[in-house]
Every structure is written in structure tokens, then in C-alpha cells.
Amino acid sequence: AQSVSQHNHHVILSEAASLELGCNYSYGGTVNLFWYVQYPGQHLQLLLKYFSGDPLVKGIKGFEAEFIKSKFSFNLRKPSVQWSDTAEYFCAVNAGGFKTIFGAGTRLFVKA
């Protein structure tokens, strides 16, 4: 069965610090990979996605993620976080079917 692991449940950073959130998935075949963000009190929004091509994908608000197939990883990065990046971040994987599996989420708090 597919699963998604996010290594950090809570991350606290100061503004301007660099961010990397880990995500690993278990599935041997072709996958579509996603990062979703949930700002406080808001709904899930798609941050970025990978389905083929360049393994380094760029999303909104300066976020990027790198797909490393050999490591089954899709880590999210941002060189310099802002206070407004405070949110919960979910990694998700879809193996081409109807069901998308989400990780448990990482709560990011950015100190101003």
C-alpha cells in the first residue's frame, strides 16, 4: 500500500532562515507528487506538483521541491522563509488512480 512519511511534525524557524521539509513515499511505480499548504483557518491549497520531466519543480511563493527517485523523496525547500509562511504543509502522492495519499503534515511556525 502507498504511504507518505513527513519527517518533521513541527518546525520553528526565524524569518530569513532556509527551509527544508522532508517527504518520503513508498510506492514502486510511477507517481505524481504534491505539496499542499494550509494556512491557519484556511483550506488546502496546491503549492506545487511533479508528474514528469525536470525533477526540480518550482511552485508559488518561492517554494521548490526536488524529486529524487532513488530515494523515494520529494523534499520541499525555500531559501528564505517569511512570517507569512506559517502554515501546515502536506506532502501527497498519487499513483495515477483516484486516491491521493497525504502525509501527516508539518506545522511550520516562522518567528518574526
Next chain:
Amino acid sequence: EPEVTQTPSHQVTQMGQEVILRCVPISNHLYFYWYRQILGQKVEFLVSFYNNEISEKSEIFDDQFSVERPDGSNFTLKIRSTKLEDSAMYFCASRAPDRIPGGYTFGSGTRLTVV
């Protein structure tokens, strides 16, 4: 930008009562989903709906749950006899036919509290 609309935003119900959560997906989307998020836990897949039928469902989606697209615009989730453990945030999502599987637009959710 088009949105997925969910109503109500909050619902409190007594255990054993039926609830219907409503969603209006984006008009040209063809794939519809319900997910839920119990407080502090992960987002869980409930069901997907395509071509007027359930395409996939999780083990959470038992006989107490049903979905319907009664009029071509609304997409509803019904829980027949609510239990305390059904308390969660329920998210509706939809996907356009040209979007890759998993690339959803989510609604803002309905917070269901069963007392």
C-alpha cells in the same frame, strides 16, 4: 479564480443524527472527492466520484456514508447515523479533466462536531 464552495462551514449534530454536507465543485470539473481531517491528524481520503458513480472509496467510507450528485452542480456527502468519531473537518475537492490525478482544488471545509 473559480472556487469549490462548501456549506455549512460548521455543523454541530447529535450522535445518531443524519447530516448532509454540501459542495459545489468548479463547473467544468469532472472528478469529485471527499477527504476528512480529524483534528491534529492527517488528511484522509474518503471517496472519489466520476461519471455519476463512486470510482474508489476507502475503508472509512462504510455503509453509513453515501455521496450523491443530485442535480449536476451539487455534490453531497451524507452520514446516516453520526458517531462521535465522525467529528472532523470534511473537505470536498474537484479536479478538471486536464489536471493530473491528485492536483485538486479544495473547498474551505465543513467542520462537523458530533456531540
